[in-house]
Amino acid sequence: SQELEQSPQSLIVQEGKNLTINCTSSKTLYGLYWYKQKYGEGLIFLMMLQKGGEEKSHEKITAKLDEKKQQSSLHITASQPSHAGIYLCGAGRTGTASKLTFGTGTRLQVTL
């Protein structure tokens, strides 16, 4: 099965600092989806990447999918306390793109 590795597993940054979270697969990704989860709540869909080299931004969050479609990064600029939570990447599988495999998540804390 296609496994997704996320790094780092956890991250503590000071408010205002930039940070990057990575999601890596040993196989080609067929659709890469980023989610955010706050403790005790459901997953919130952030953005989706499908094409190699694609980049999308929403407010201060930018996600990129590399040309080989095996790695994605999520970059947060000027972090705020509201960015704290768990970030998960999910990827479609060959032939059954509607089913997603998820990484184990990156826990982000933002200190004042």
Add this chain to the structure above:
Amino acid sequence: DAEITQSPRHKITETGRQVTLACHQTWNHNNMFWYRQDLGHGLRLIHYSYGVQDTNKGEVSDGYSVSRSNTEDLPLTLESAASSQTSVYFCASSGAYNEQFFGPGTRLTVL
């Protein structure tokens, strides 16, 4: 606004009892999914459905069943609850680009 809801939000039950968790979506999506989330394991797929009367097993389906009698609902049943099924359960439905939208989750404790 379209949404996906789960009930109950919290449930405590005893070993051996049958439990049903409800999932209802108003997105009119054909694809629906059930996951469990546990520390160290992330999200794992239990069952999924691509439409009415269609159900499929995921990677951790033992001890669970689902049925799909209409587009909006995909209830998850634990036939005989076990302590290993203590977890947080999430339901999701997916749109045209396979992006999944999640419910708020049900925290289940089996004593």
